[in-house]
Amino acid sequence: xxxxxxxxxxxxxxxxxxxxxxxxxxxxxxxxxxxxxxxxxxxxxxxxxxxxxxxxxxxxxxxxxxxxxxxxxxxxxxxxxxxxxxxxxxxxxxxxxxxxxxxxxxxxxxxxxxxxxxxxxxxxxxxxxxxxxxxxxxxxxxxxxxxxxxxxxxxxxxxxxxxxxxxxxxxxxxxxxxxxxxxxxxxxxxxxxxxxxxxxxxxxxxxxxxxxxxxxxx
Numbered sequence: 001x002x003x004x005x006x007x008x009x010x011x012x013x014x015x016x017x018x019x020x021x022x023x024x025x026x027x028x029x030x031x032x033x034x035x036x037x038x039x040x041x042x043x044x045x046x047x048x049x050x051x052x053x054x055x056x057x058x059x060x061x062x063x064x065x066x067x068x069x070x071x072x073x074x075x076x077x078x079x080x081x082x083x084x085x086x087x088x089x090x091x092x093x094x095x096x097x098x099x100x101x102x103x104x105x106x107x108x109x110x111x112x113x114x115x116x117x118x119x120x121x122x123x124x125x126x127x128x129x130x131x132x133x134x135x136x137x138x139x140x141x142x143x144x145x146x147x148x149x150x151x152x153x154x155x156x157x158x159x160x161x162x163x164x165x166x167x168x169x170x171x172x173x174x175x176x177x178x179x180x181x182x183x184x185x186x187x188x189x190x191x192x193x194x195x196x197x198x199x200x201x202x203x204x205x206x207x208x209x210x211x212x213x214x215x216x217x218x
Contacts, residue, residue: 058180079197086158092203093154114154
């Protein structure tokens with residue numbers, strides 16, 4: 001009677017054909033996985049870093065506001081300055097950004113608008129803060145946050161009748177990670193906007209639009 005041998009068999013060398021088949025299967029799996037990964041509906045890719053298989057450059061993503069977030073922004077981005085002139089409010093906005101270390105700060109007196117940018121290399125403390133902020137928005141970075149830029153747009157609407165001048169602010173933050181990828185989101189922190197408008201109020205009250213120095217980081 002003949003029995004099947006139960007001895008362990010040593011696998012033979014993989015043929016070129018088998019190796020090629022394995023490679024094709026692996027590449028196909030990567031393509032399928034890459035195709036299945038979907039970005040959120042409100043994310044726009046403004047710069048593409050290539051595919052899963054071939055990374056040619058960094059990827060830049062802009063996260064648009066949802067309808068709910070748009071309503072939140074509307075509630076926190078406007079502030080009226082009773083008893084002030086529009087020119088004084090405009091100057092106060094520029095001075096406040098400069099005091100917050102935005103550079104450059106550009107004022108357009110014809111359009112009554114101010115633009116500024118603040119660049120910062122992130123230390124370990126700020127990396128943790130940024131990670132927490134992005135995670136709370138469901139937007140984790142794939143690598144360590146490395147540096148960030150905050151852009152500011154302030155528009156001034158002159159007063160009309162009994163209505164005092166209005167300032168409308170919007171701050172966006174772009175965070176780059178150690179892979180060179182970036183995400184741009186709008187700041188929706190009420191305290192951030194409230195603090196900015198308080199700084200402007202102080203500058204307007206001083207008359208010369210000199211804003212107070214920014215608080216030292218804790």
